[in-house]
Structure formats: structure tokens, C-alpha cells
């Protein structure tokens with residue numbers, strides 16, 4: 001059923017350019033520089049009244065939720081954050097009427113996310129869903145939402161669904177931003193960036209052999225770090241998650257800025273680091289941290305852009321195409337999928353059904 005592909009995960013990774021096109025199709029309005037998301041069931045007045053956004057999801061959906069929160073804060077300037085849905089209801093959360101709750105789920109059946117949605121609605125809050133499976137429990141329970149149109153995803157390690165979740169958040173951020181202070185010109189700038197993404201994702205996928213070679217170098221390490229900051233930190237978290245899920249290696253995500261406050265003690269020639277270093281306002285500081293790692297002879301793989309000067313640091317580089325900086329996370333996530341996949345392949349693990357994990361956890 002995987003066709004010519006070795007596994008569903010590989011098939012689903014390669015489907016990402018198409019999936020990206022599908023989630024955007026018919027939803028971009030170039031004339032007004034905004035997105036149309038009729039299924040949210042929110043009119044302009046209700047949209048303007050939103051004071052805060054709280055995103056709820058589990059596992060990879062939670063990490064993409066963190067990327068989504070950053071997009072909403074940057075584009076719409078509304079305070080936003082993501083929380084693990086599995087924790088949310090256990091702390092008797094305060095539900096505010098002017099907060100928009102967003103549930104994110106590929107399957108739409110994850111029990112922790114479903115119960116979080118029910119807790120919000122029971123207390124009178126408004127929840128919209130970013131869900132892939134049409135008619136699923138979470139989709140039915142929400143007040144409205146955005147279907148992701150990623151197509152069926154079989155591999156436990158989520159890839160194309162995550163890409164469409166990120167784009168779903170970009171659309172939501174655009175719509176929230178354009179009823180506030182995001183200008184028409186900035187809206188159009190983002191739309192043009194979104195339209196470039198499918199081809200740029202393809203460019204990264206086309207470099208699979210180069211990335212597979214680097215994965216081979218990481219696969220032997222018992223333990224590794226994934227580091228990034230601000231926009232790059234959820235990318236590092238997702239990269240570490242994917243790596244540990246299918247390669248069974250200990251992979252830990254850290255804010256690059258926090259390395260010196262603890263984990264540097266563990267850096268050695270046996271502990272590689274995968275660093276996310278986009279060409280943004282933090283690039284110089286990130287490169288400074290890489291010097292600290294290199295000084296302890298920690299092997300480095302750097303996911304970066306053309307034009308970032310790594311100076312004297314000896315590192316393997318994976319250069320991804322540049323887009324609007326707000327959209328960097330989705331492009332930087334793609335090579336991390338390929339790293340995890342090729343490490344697991346080399347180690348001979350079951351790619352699609354990693355031990356102890358289920359595609360969706362429907363009982364508590």
C-alpha cells in the first residue's frame with residue numbers, strides 16, 4: 001500500500017508539497033491580503049473581540065501549536081500560547097469569554113484533546129478546531145474550525161499533517177491580523193510567501209540523500225540535543241520528538257540561550273547537537289552558542305539559511321530556502337523529519353509503528 005515507498009512515513013513526507021497546496025486552496029484573498037476561513041463561524045466583530053488565544057494539542061500537535069502561537073503573536077499581536085491538552089483540564093483552567101481556544105489534532109480522536117475541548121465548552125468558552133479527519137469527535141465538538149485536507153496519515157510519526165497544521169495557523173493568524181493592525185501590504189507579503197512554500201518544501205525533499213548522509217552520523221549517538229530559540233525552539237522540540245519516537249535515541253530539546261545554564265556540561269564528542277539557526281535577528285547570538293559547543297568538540301549539524309556566517313565553527317550545514325521569516329519554522333522542520341527517518345532506517349527500526357506508541361491515543 002505504500003506504493004514505491006519504503007514506508008508510509010516516507011510516502012507522507014513526500015506528499016507535503018501537495019498537502020500544503022490543499023490546505024491553502026481557496027482560502028487566500030490577495031485583494032484584501034487576508035484569509036477566508038468560513039468554517040470558523042466567527043464574524044469580523046467577534047474576531048476583533050478576541051483578546052487572547054490558547055492552543056491545545058498533544059505530542060507533535062502541541063509543538064506545532066507553539067509555532068502557531070508565535071505566528072498569531074507576530075502577525076495579529078494577540079497574546080497566544082500553547083499548552084499540552086493532556087495537562088490542561090487537571091489544573092482547573094480559568095476559561096475567559098474573550099479567549100479563543102484552538103484544538104489541534106490530526107486524528108480528531110485524541111482523548112486528552114477531546115476532554116480539554118469539552119472542559120472549555122462546559123465552562124462557556126469558544127473552541128475552534130484545526131483537525132485533519134473530517135467528522136471526527138473533536139471536529140464535531142468544536143464551535144467551528146479549519147479542516148487541514150492533508151489526506152490520510154498512517155505513520156505514527158506525523159509529518160504532512162503537521163505541515164498543514166502550521167499553514168492552518170498561518171491562515172488563522174492572517175485573518176486575526178487583518179481585522180486588527182496587520183496592513184494589506186503585510187498580508188499580501190505573507191500570502192506571496194505562503195504561495196512559494198510548496199515548491200520550497202519540494203526543494204528540501206529533493207536533497208534527501210545529503211540529509212540521509214548526515215543522519216548516518218547522528219544515528220550512532222546514544223544521546224543528542226536539538227536547540228533553537230524563539231521561533232526556532234518549537235522546531236527543535238518537534239525535531240527531538242521525531243528523533244526519539246522512531247530512532248529510540250535520547251534526544252532533548254533546549255533553548256539555545258539556556259545551554260550555558262546547564263546542558264553544556266553534557267556536551268562532548270559523543271553528544272551531537274542539531275541547531276536551528278535561521279538568518280534572523282538572533283543569528284549572531286546563535287552562532288556564539290555554537291562556538292561553545294564546538295569548543296567542547298560536540299559534533300554539530302546546523303539547519304540554517306544562506307548568508308549565515310558560522311565563522312570558525314566546524315559544522316555540517318543543511319541550508320533551507322528563505323521565505324518570510326514568520327514562515328521559517330515549517331521549512332526548518334522538514335530536514336528534521338528526514339534526519340529522524342534516515343537515522344531510524346539505518347538502525348533497522350519499524351518506521352511506521354514505533355514500539356510502545358499508537359497513532360492516536362483514544363483512551364485515558
Ligand code: BG6
Nearest residue numbers: 058059060061105106107110156
Ligand atoms: C500521539 C502520537 O500519541 O498523538 C503523535 O504518537 C501525535 O504522533 C499525537 O502527534 C497527537 O495526535 P493527534 O491525532 O491528536 O494529532
